[in-house]
Amino acid sequence: MDDVTTELASHLEDCYETLLAQGVSEGEAIARALDEFGDSRRLSCEIRRTKRTDGQMNDRTKQLWLPGLASLTAANLLLMVLTYASLQPQLVVERSTVWFPGLALTAAYLPWLSSQPLFGALGAWLSRRAGGGRAMRLCAGLFPSIVMLVCWGLLIPASAVEKHAWAMHHPIFLVLGALVWVMPATIGLLLGSLPFLGYWNFRGFDPASSCAART
Amino acid sequence: MTRRVDPKIARGSVELTILALLAKGPHYGFEIAKRIEEDTGGALRFKLASLYPMLYELEKRGWLKGQWEANRMGRDRRYYSLTTIGRKKLAPLRREWRFFFQALDRLAGVTRA
Numbered sequence: 399m400d401d402v403t404t405e406l407a408s409h410l411e412d413c414y415e416t417l418l419a420q421g422v423s424e425g426e427a428i429a430r431a432l433d434e435f436g437d438s439r440r441l442s443c444e445i446r447r448t449k450r451t452d453g454q455m456n457d458r459t460k461q462l463w464l465p466g467l468a469s470l471t472a473a474n475l476l477l478m479v480l481t482y483a484s485l486q487p488q489l490v491v492e493r494s495t496v497w498f499p500g501l502a503l504t505a506a507y508l509p510w511l512s513s514q515p516l517f518g519a520l521g522a523w524l525s526r527r528a529g530g531g532r533a534m535r536l537c538a539g540l541f542p543s544i545v546m547l548v549c550w551g552l553l554i555p556a557s558a559v560e561k562h563a564w565a566m567h568h569p570i571f572l573v574l575g576a577l578v579w580v581m582p583a584t585i586g587l588l589l590g591s592l593p594f595l596g597y598w599n600f601r602g603f604d605p606a607s608s609c610a611a612r613t
Numbered sequence: 614m615t616r617r618v619d620p621k622i623a624r625g626s627v628e629l630t631i632l633a634l635l636a637k638g639p640h641y642g643f644e645i646a647k648r649i650e651e652d653t654g655g656a657l658r659f660k661l662a663s664l665y666p667m668l669y670e671l672e673k674r675g676w677l678k679g680q681w682e683a684n685r686m687g688r689d690r691r692y693y694s695l696t697t698i699g700r701k702k703l704a705p706l707r708r709e710w711r712f713f714f715q716a717l718d719r720l721a722g723v724t725r726a
Contacts, residue, residue, distance in 0.1 A: 402669075408642075409642050409643045433660075434661040435662060436661075436663075437662070441661075441662045448666050448673060449673075
């Protein structure tokens with residue numbers, strides 16, 4: 399709070415000097431400068447409240463990380479349920495010939511993929527509720543895909559230290575895998591996010607301008 | 614005598630006023646208050662009590678950045694400048710106020726009064 403005290407004192411000093419320069423008497427200048435404070439207790443409370451950061455989330459946390467994590471968690475929970483329901487992926491990797499049945503995998507995951515618009519909508523809606531801009535809402539909606547893409551990206555250095563290093567010998571499979579796994583999910587998430595990006599008005603309600611007002 | 618906007622009405626505009634002023638360049642607290650009063654012909658005047666909590670609030674949101682600098686007289690001042698986020702927020706805020714005035718005008722005919 400030292401900086402605040404210095405700043406407010408400096409403001410009062412400037413105020414006092416300006417009034418003196420305008421020909422106001424010293425006593426009147428002091429009284430008018432002090433009047434700037436108004437209710438000092440209220441001012442102190444206001445400043446304390448705005449300066450307090452403990453337990454408060456910043457905009458990015460509310461508009462991106464929390465909605466994104468909620469969407470990712472929900473998507474993963476459904477994936478777990480589907481996996482327990484025996485809809486597991488079948489990745490076939492043989493030592494001599496590596497076969498990556500991308501389309502077959504997509505087919506196995508169709509129930510999960512078809513639910514992606516819901517998770518995209520969840521992320522984008524939560525972000526919009528927290529006052530997120532269009533870019534933030536889009537990122538929150540696509541969050542599960544972004545995480546998935548990062549995981550695929552991590553496979554490259556991970557496979558380099560792995561004994562067989564199959565991905566290093568067949569990097570095309572990594573690209574194919576990323577395309578087959580990430581792209582359909584991204585499209586699903588994007589479809590779900592679109593209504594919350596503020597491109598259309600529903601009954602005269604524009605979510606984009608509404609959010610701008612809230613922020 | 615200069616007509617002054619009712620503080621209750623003026624309070625709502627402090628966010629836009631500060632951002633619009635700082636878009637022209639960095640200013641310190643007293644200078645912000647003085648410029649607002651001068652540039653609006655005395656119609657808008659923010660006291661220390663309403664100005665600084667808003668400056669700190671905008672700084673916390675990441676819209677402004679405060680930096681201590683010594684002026685020509687060697688006195689330390691905290692200069693506020695717009696951040697990239699603050700600059701981006703200004704355009705939608707202006708649109709929102711325009712929209713508000715248009716709506717108010719349709720309802721209450723404020724520009725014809």
